[in-house]
Amino acid sequence: MAAITRQTFHNSLEELQQQILRMGSMVEQTIARAVESLARLNAEMAQAVIDGDKIIDDMELKIEQECLRLLATQQPMARDLRKIVAGFKIITDLERMADYASDIAQITLRIVATGQPLIKPLIDIPRMAELAQEMVKQSLDAYVRGDVELAYNIAKADDQVDMLHNQIFRELLVYMMEDPKTISQATYLLFVSRYLERIADHATNIGEEAIYLVTGERKELND
């Protein structure tokens, strides 16, 4: 195994973070498209989200290999070690978010297959998706910059997402009770809301990784 200099190591670490940011940006887009495919009942767009999941899986594998290479060829200590370890966990969170986006796109396909229009125009669900995307972006910034304050902000956005989820849940239950014909679709929309809430939880995990990176301590941002 060739020895590499500290400078090269730090360049590799820099490049690793750039790759993680690129993966994050792909994930943000895929969340946006999944929810757009649902709001428009656009099967083609939904299928593109599902097909695109493979690309994100491949990015995860590539970054994971790079983390392992850095661990194996160097003996990173303290903060460098934590940066790699945190990166390693972050890509798992990003990949899971993309899976949820794919799940949402699958629901679009199922609703399209029923031939029914949406039982209501979607307002809160796209709002949740926007918040979740913003959380992904901010949590990755917090990781790259080692910004603990920014990481703590994520928890506030997560509370908003949770509130929206509860609101959507109650609203959809009312729809179902008032008109049983809406039950099947309302159930699907409940799952979408739950998936977005989970995506926000994963962004919160990334915020926790950023805090761990700086402080060396594990802190739970959400309960």
Place this chain on the structure above:
Amino acid sequence: MAAITRQTFHNSLEELQQQILRMGSMVEQTIARAVESLARLNAEMAQAVIDGDKIIDDMELKIEQECLRLLATQQPMARDLRKIVAGFKIITDLERMADYASDIAQITLRIVATGQPLIKPLIDIPRMAELAQEMVKQSLDAYVRGDVELAYNIAKADDQVDMLHNQIFRELLVYMMEDPKTISQATYLLFVSRYLERIADHATNIGEEAIYLVTGERKELND
């Protein structure tokens, strides 16, 4: 950082696996208890599951620290490195499973709070939970023993869990359509079924880690 001998390293690796098995066994129990709390509508049991989640979180942190210590004080290569990396990912999967068990226990509390009995005796949900527990056990055995064949078996159990989930989904939709009074509880049970399906997915992830450990290749067992 004190140097440790190869023999000590291998003892540490052995101990690491034992800790992971203990965590797995706790997670199996917590899944069983969560579903039992639901089947019996036992709020006390549900609360114990929720409170116990903290213990599993602590186990994860402790094992994670041990993985980091091994990475930092040794330069494990090839299979040893993969064993630690796989261990690292496995505890994340186990911790997420415990979170889902906790989510199920939360649903028990909500249903208990309505004062309503179950809309039907639970049969398929406990069956899913048993399958999921068995998958956790087998996937961890596959990891510890490096048994690729056993890891591939997990995928078959996962298919059974998916089938049960689809069956429960259809059945509960029928309940809701026939009697709108069941909607609220049926929705909760749908989520329980979905959480168990996710738990099985996490066990499948562990199976994939076992394959990676032996072959050095990442393989998707479920789609």
